[in-house]
Amino acid sequence: MALQQDAVHAVPEQIALTAAQVSTAPLTLLPRDHCILAFNERVMAWARREDVPLLERLRYLCIVSSNLDEFFEVRSAPHIVAVNAQTQGVYNMADGMALLRKAQELVARQYALYNDALVPAFASAGIRIVHHQARTAAQRRWVYRHFQKAVKPLLVPVALDPAHPFPQVANKSLNMVVRLKGGDAFGRANEVAIVKLSRALPRLMEMPASICGKQRLFVSLSSMVRAHISELFDGREVIETVQFRVTRNTELLVEEDEVDDLRTALREELAYRQFGQAVRLEVSSHCSEFLATTLLQEFDLPRQALFRVHGPVNLVRLAELIDLVNEPSMLFKPWQGSWPRQLKPAAKVMAQMRKQDVLIHQPFEQFDAVLELLREAVHDPAVVAIKQTIYRTGVKSELMDLLAKAVRLGKEVMAVVELKARFDEEANINWADALEAVGAQVVYGVVGLKTHGKMLLVTRREGRGLRRYGHLSTGNYNPKTARMYTDLSYLTCDPVMTADMDAVFRHLASPNVKPKLDKLVMAPFALQQTMLAHLQSCKQAALEGQYARVVVKSNAMTDEVLMHALVEAGQAGVRIDLIVRGACMLPPQVPGVTDNIRVRSIIGRLLEHSRVFYFAWGEEQEHVYLSSADWMRRNMTRRVELAWPVQEPKLRQRVIDECLVAYLHDDRDAWTQQPDGSYLPAAHPHDGHGAQNALMQLYGAPA
Template sequence: MPRDHCILAFNERVMDWARREDVPLLERLRYLCIVSSNLDEFFEVRAAPQIVAVKTMAQGVYNAADGLQLLRKAQDLVARQYALYNQSLLPAFHAAGIRIVHHHERTAAQRKWVHRHFLQAVKPLLVPVALDPAHPFPQVANKSLNMVVRLKGGDAFGRANEVAIVKLPRALPRLMALPASISGKQRLFVSLSSMVRAHLPELFDGREVVEAVQFRVTRNTELLVEEDEVDDLRTALRQELAYRQFGQAVRLEVSDRCSDFLAGTLLQEFDLPPQALFRVPGPVNLVRLSELIDLVNAPGMLFQPWQASWPRQLKPTTKVMAQMRKQDVLIHQPFEQFDAVLELLREAVHDPDVVAIKQTIYRTGAKSELMDLLGKAVRLGKEVMAVVELKARFDEEANINWADALEAVGAQVVYGVVGLKTHAKMLLITRREGRGLRRYGHLSTGNYNPKTARLYTDLSHLTCDPVLTADMDAVFRHLASPNTRPQLNKLVMAPFMLQQTMRAHLESCRKAALKGEYARVVIKSNAMTDEVLIQALVEAGHAGVQIDLIVRGACMLPPQVPGATDNIRVRSIIGRFLEHSRVFYFAWGTQHEHLLLSSADWMRRNMTRRVELAWPVTEPRLRQRVIDECLVAYLHDDRDAWIQQPDGSYLPAAHPQTGHGAQTALMQLYGA
């Protein structure tokens, strides 16, 4: 199955959580909103070539037929999404006394309140634009909510400008709660679009409003900066970001009540083919419905709050570095707290014997204690090196700002290797001890972001292993000055050796299987799209290697195809937390067993166009823990798992509501 279709199929699996009646109601809404957010990103990042192909009826790598097929599949997914919203979630909310009331449903008192709020808080921010030669179509930002209005009659100068545009400011909330005094026993809410639509005549004095509908345009957000053609990447990216909101249009969403006339007007304005028009029976931006979750404020309609435990290997009253000197530490997030990593950095910042801190920055968020700590370390006289990935998609602005802030206080800031994203996650602390120096390292499958660390499953590895930390230091030196290829002993680095190492392990398994020896492979990854590694997996499986792939998202390897991939099984786990850890297990013969953790998915970009790391887990107890918690538990999941079929489709696990769920089991394990 092509990668783009795999991505849409993944969102179908996410949407299943919005269908499940064993999931709390507000959480079901959250999953529906997640699907909309994922679709936004899909169109922003991946749809532009297909839209161009459909528009021009092009042939080639991106051809019109493939583009049309993809758009039809997206249209079908959106149709089922809104059917679920209208036919299942809305009735469930109504039964719970929660309603978003339209103008015609409001009582006189409610209409009076809404009108007063419109006059005080909304109307002053609206600037309706009636289109004519002196008032061209206004710039419409990516994913912003707007209204297109059809007018009757002439303006003050007698001109019959028929179409007007009203932008709804992003600063305004999309939903507002009506006061309890006029809501009766229910919890009632008003949408911004409904409020504006009800009072449009007040924006167009003397004109008759014939039609008014919401619309939203999604734009291509890929940045076009070529690193090897600019002198200052940070400045070039900052300039390019200013235009991101107004890139090529790739999708137009309108209310299903929109007339062909207005739809055609918008399609022409945004230069889109008719197939890129999505008519939706409801809010054109389901993402913003997530505001309802906070407004309702009903804990009983949410998952029970999860409180991660302090890492079991660490004593909370003892210094983290002191404990690292005794043993390697593994932290399984979000079941265990990421705050232990922050505590390690806090210790390093305030420890007078720590002389240097090196850190990769991919996604930390606009507000970050970790980044503040790095700045404080500089001010306390420590050498700080930050490898900031400026091209981390949708985090570019935050990372540019962090680079500015760190440089301002004297940190050494570098941007990695030209043409490659630095996706590796590592923190290296150098401490003066006795007559020498000792390094303390942190390697992770996930980002240094405390918010996502509460939502994503990831593994953090704390180590003082002198060989492993020396390798980390060599990688940092390479990122600062990539003159020569780093010589590494335990770390495996992309783009140099990661793909080759994975192929070598698969080849060893294949040869063992051909001899009739034991051969086993289990890969846990977020995606499986690298053609080279897929071919190696197919060859290994054909030779008799037993292969299980636990792939959350896109998987282009068709399993269980008779005579080809009979020995390969693929499953996807969709749960309360986003599966994000990468674990690679290879075993062959009686003495060869390799377990690696990694920042990389099995995608071509991760293997050939990014700086990624994989590293071995060699301590027996930690190895067994990773195998038990990240592989065995997921292979036995018959509640939240989806099993991929030979045709690329997925079927739910045997017991979707009553079976064993890996995440549930881990929560029980760590919550005890």
């Protein structure tokens, strides 16, 4: 199905303006942080769906909590400062309070869903997290013995006084604040104490079947400690015990151009990440005003940053229940992708690449083929060099082990390791150390820019010369996430494309001059400009009465320059569809402004991660790009990103059919954005056409 034939959305007619009218209508972009919270509302909708297996519903709820943690760690600090200082400006008090209010509402709905829907559903299935008051005598004895043996030895209570100041509380750690009555051994009335709960302790423990009847019963660490907290304060009366958790700003403050050794500077900065500026305080709903105020003052937080929650203060750790229960009937049916259809499983990957370019649609087709390419390269005596970018590979990685093995086998190995990949900094520093230790050439890219582009280049001696084999990807070299994220891998021997890749690697190793590229498009030099040029071509064609079409599939849409160019193109008559999983600041369907622009978000079983950019105008011009970049300012101007054209007609049509047309026809998992930034759910969430479902059926194999 060619995209030109796509009639989804049933637009009655293209709205074409004259050249003089283009850009005259005002546009107010949606606030980015509110768009991020709206995305989490859409994720939480999966936790509400009764047709989703119960443990998977819990997983979606935990994903929302994890996303909110990252939101506060990364995005909220300027808003908290503005609210605290009552300032005006780019970040002002009113905007900060509005954002915190929206976050409070989202969290309230999250806990209401947990308490009113998920907890009763688990109870009906014979699965309960039992509170102290509901435990039988036998269960209380078991809990007490476990507390004495495995928990109490790891607890150190700190009663606050001039000699014992408030202890350092790590980011997102679980703690208890205790209010005491009476004096201590020296007659001092220090009425507040802090008990830190070790991260080494599991948050949930299953009680033995012998004391649970026919049910599966669990006890939470916080409930266990709260039931026996008095044992930590001999001679004192405990009158209140509250669990709390503080979230901190985790942005690393390392100026690359001011340090001599980025790796050492980052390692030192990581030691302080757990104790950055506090940005959110979560407490149990029953927390008294006295203790809440004490904690707010200690962490220098405004009252708007206090979240009273009706349940565990860290829903993320409830994901432990999924693994503990591990009941197949409460999980999605096992599924795995097939071996890439363009590749024969028993044949050498590089030999097949010499015949044709290969497109792998992950996870519908297995990422293992990329691993097989690297394995083949490592063990092939004719391969002389391997170059690879490293962004997120995980703590354990076969790819990293293979690169180290390649060095030991005498091959030249160059690894471009991005040390500032958020929350993967420590793992990447360790990989850099390990690769350097065996003799690999390790570089960190360009000062001031994150290297986010994903590529692997193998150089092989063939005949009297050398041939390059390249892999480009919209996603990371992480086999674990490759099973859960939709991405596109591109394998090619094209001499022009692979020469471009080599030029990019040389630039990352020694960025003296801007690399001259023929097919690859590289940010920050040319990606935004190339997208603008294609949008301008579409706009001009529409003004001349010709066919013009744009479809962008991206994880976020926040680049103001590109968004304004989209608006101008739409006003000229270009029909535009944006498939944006996360934050989209461009409001669609605003009368007189964005009438020709439609925005949809696909939230499904898999995380949408592939980036595809489609432009068509006139009778013959059709361009499809795959990319590592989202349409965000940081990707266009502050990162090394790559985009590449899909020029082989069959592969280009396959990308159009599977990544664009299928998603534009999705009426099961798609949400449609409204002019005010809200989203309408799919028309047929239970029995409609789902792009992911269709692709899983097309490519899937029994697990």
